[in-house]
Amino acid sequence: MHAHDPAAHIASAQRTIRMERDAIAELEARIGAGFAGACELLLAVKGRVIVTGMGKSGHIASKIAATLASTGTPAFYVHPAEASHGDIGMITADDAVIALSNSGRSPEVVTLLPLLKRLGIPLISMTGNPDSPLAEASDAHLDTGVHTEACPLNLAPTSSTTTALVMGDALAIALLEARGFTAEDFAFSHPGGTLGKKLLLKVEDIMHTGAAIPRVTPATPLSEALLEISRKGLGMTTVTGPEDTLVGIFTDGDLRRALDEDVDVRNTPISDLMTRGAKTIGPNMLAAEALRIMEENKITSLVVQRGGRMVGVIHLMNLLHAGIA
Template sequence: MSQTTAFIEAGKRTVAIESQAVSALQARIDQQFVKACEIILACQGRVIVTGMGKSGHIGGKMAATFASTGTPAFFVHPGEASHGDLGMVTKNDVVIAISNSGSSAEVLTLIPLFKRMQINIISMTGNPNSPLAQAADVNLDISIKEEACPLDLAPTSSTTVTLVMGDALAVALLEARGFTKEEFAFSHPGGALGRRLLIRASDLMHSGTELPKVSPDSLLSSALVEMTRTGFGMTTIVDSNDQLIGVFTDGDLRRNVDQGINLATATMAQVMNKKPKAIKASLLAAEALNVMEQRKITALVVEDDNNHPVGLLHMHDILRAGIV
């Protein structure tokens, strides 16, 4: 067997073993899972996740997922907890203790202390008869038939199953809380997710004197001067009550030239687009970008509830803001 073939076979075997282990979790989303969700949902404090070794690494990710989806949580290393970090835990918290064997000494050392504080303990173990599982209020079964490691030593399938069980909890709780996109964005303000979910048209639009405006009886030549002044390749047309009644763009100019319109005498009422697309200032910039792409335009008029144009949002502004 060539080395290339051996690599491929090992990779495929690993994926198959871990996939089977994850599939077996379906039957374990049962009343114990429901009870764990109810305990966390009723928690007045935070979810404290703890685990040793590879379980600890998975626990750290689990806590991060909880925290970003509406369930306040953080990871506490069991070794550090025994040397002062236990002070971060309060009686209002809930503990998720992870140990595949259910016998990790560092984790078991903490159990009597949690019990003394009358904290609910949710264990995640591969052995329901283990000391940790027996001590917990709820035990979630993360047992596996085999590790993907051919030596059956390195945590592989077991850590994958633990991670998926944690995700299952997080998603179930997210839905139970009615967690929204906006709430998710507030915990991710620095990344692309936050920009897409937090930035609205009002944050990026050009307003005041930057907004091009002409009246319907304005000559086309005057409109071109206004378009040149603002540099957006378009202008709004408003009536005597400052209500939006049309727009005129560079594209409209080309079409009218092709039709042989008299550029010297034409008015906006004759050449404007009488069905302009306008958006509200509260619309997400990402949604405004979708509108532009669908209509194949580069700018949108922003109007208030009385149909008064209050701003102009250009595609370049959205792209510069990193919303893609």
């Protein structure tokens, strides 16, 4: 019976993390023409991507299938042993297969090779052995091999399943970007989830409208503009002309510049101090896209326009309250 040593537990965990991290780091140099070829094969698939693997590789395969499906590449997992007992009928000539096996020799997977070849469909493999039957039978092979498992016995699949998982994510994201898959697409593929509901929120669902919009005219003195900012609580005000046309905005940054220049607060019109124009968005834009624009431009509010007229203002706090940010 080994004595319980907290320091040993911690050291063991840290060693495992280091070994798996190093295994992932080695993957980057292997991404090349083979990976690009696998992407091209998958992008050309008219049907679905079937992901298969045995044991721990099967668990990873199932996760890869789920990730592909949620990011724009229709996919599902098939157990290789069940495939050879009838489920192969789920695979059609329009599909492609991604097969996982660290050894590249898993009997249940290798047994499927003649059946897949008869269908004439693309086969992509992830193995740790480029000379294995599975790798050699593949149209594209992705090397997910590791020098040693994090398991001290070098038996339990640990580092090898981690590298396969990461390679699967790399494939899914490369395909997502190639397809131009958007946040709205993602939300529609997750309609029941909280994330989907949040992502489907549009700007018009959460923006400030009507009397809640901070607004002044170009002739408004700075002192009155500050009162409007304080009343509406968004840290800014719009400056509008006739028929709700946007002339500019006045923010806390503009206020700091005005104070540095020691302007006459009571008599200086806001038109002398405002920022002309502003970053604007449409009311039908996804709230998640509004957040991206705010982050890229390092701003906290956006003016919402429809047909050249201001219809609202959306602030970072709206996004926070809606659970977007």
